Amino acid sequence: MLWGVNILISGVFNAAVLFLIAAGLQIVFGVQKIVNLACGSFYALGAYFGITALAWAVKLQLPVATFIPILITSGLLLAAVLGPTVERLLRFVYHRDEHFQLLLTFALVLIFEDIIRIFWGASPLQSNNVYFAFGELPLGHNVAVPNYNLIVIGIALAISLGFGWFLQATRFGKIVRATAENAAMCEALCIDLSKVYVAVFTLGVALGTVGGALVVPAAAASLDMGVELIVDAFAVVIIGGLGSMPGALVGALVVGLTRAAAIWLYPEFEMLAIYVIVIAVLILRPRGLLGKSA
């Protein structure tokens, strides 16, 4: 019972954060056809930026309730600056071979890692005790769930629902889906693709930075977190299906829960288990669990 709850809560918490980053990866791939290796860097930048914002909030002795809005706002602000800037750089390679697009995002990974090193130094940063300030939710005796995990799971759920609504029901969401389907036709119908691309890419960055900001009260921010996350995010999109939003959700749950279970039961298998699933999916169902046929 105890370990079951622990696996579930930490697994779903992992999945919630992973879903945000993978959703960013998916929407950018779906619309711009770019596999963005730098999504992990946005996540790391969001985390460091979040820690700075949090330290500032603690110094001003703001109430705990404001921490979450502050973290989300810091992620959004960062994305508002980063998104359009990086998108401008990527515009150079939109019409190029996709290998070059991948490599340009790899260059960004190298650049952002050092930018973090310059501003925040090389040693990992931790937010002091903010995680515990949120308290715990007792479930019977001896079993308690950290409130913060539940809050983040709730936020990720809200974002995924909001995202679904945005893509399905709003005019701009329809334009985004149409662009993903057939960009040339959209352009012929007088849709300004460059605007769509800036908006979509910024949205993708925002999902990464907000995801990173939300993770810092629970985990330390370190230089490796970006490159390590990409590996997980890739596993998520391969399992779920490249370009599929529901796929990102399913994939994130699979990866998050597998990881939590492996850490609890047999730590050596932590990453191995995820990659065994990835390869099994690729062999049995190459387009991913919920992917469209290529």
Added chain:
Amino acid sequence: MSVASLNASLTGSTRHGVRPVHVVPLLGLLIIAAFPYIAGPHYAILMFSAMGFAIALMGLNLLFGFTGLLSFGHAMFLAIGAYTAAYLTSAKIMALEAILLTAAGVAIVVAVPIGLLCIRYVKIYFSMLTLAFSMLLYSFLFKFYPITGGDEGLRIKLPTPLLFDLSGLDTVTILTGPMYFYVFGMLIALTFLMWRLTHSAFGLGLRAIRENEQKARYLGVNVQRYRLVAFVIAGVYGALGGVIVAIPVGLAEPSIAYWVQSGNLVFMLLLGGYTNFFGPVLGAILFIFFQDQLMSYTEYWRLTFGVLLAVIVIFFPNGLMGVLDHRRVWST
């Protein structure tokens, strides 16, 4: 990029007389041969590893430049070479020939099943799948401490080629002397082999697949088999290069299989120029020496490298050999 010009620069078949792009490989050969005599031991050992990377990159370019498949997991073969060297030397098998042959054998055994899976995909899917396999190997090397030494890795003792009697010499003398020229000879032999391979009907078939898979199939090229063979050969070159790269380090670590290492390999390839046969060799040497110099000046060498890679990708997609090649083959 026009197909004719890409093929001309890859295979070097041209009737335009002597140009810089032809002089560079010859000059490079002379420089590598004379290097231990003109540079200090530190740089000679750097060149030693650069030759190892060059061998691995030639394999990578058989996949990317010739077949059009970009592997983002090629570092897994480097790791196979490095760990083979570690296992054999710790089992007192010190003959370099035995290590190289075993590494090549292991690479074939690993590359065939992985290749069979990966070649079902092209473009970005191929890149992601190779990345997934290399990360599988990485997590195995990292986590299974009793077998692989975990994050501490395994020590590699200095192997000895059967050809020479090296008893009584110290490590630096061996690495900058007999062993250096042994590897140099290996580099030349493997370059020659690759040249023959890419100029054969097989090489032509690969290029046909790169340009138009469907057409190649209609012309009787067995696309899947060609891709698999290219993948396996690339894997063998990667493992041989891995042995060489790991010898001066003296340690096989899991980070050699990490995806960032694979990214660096592709970076080297692009730096030298994947459209030129000798681009991989030039790229490996430039990358290793540039990294060494940069790291001694600043701890922010990744930033410089990232900017450099971005500039190459955006403005010089054909790398340095592409710049020297004034036919100006722009990739669009």
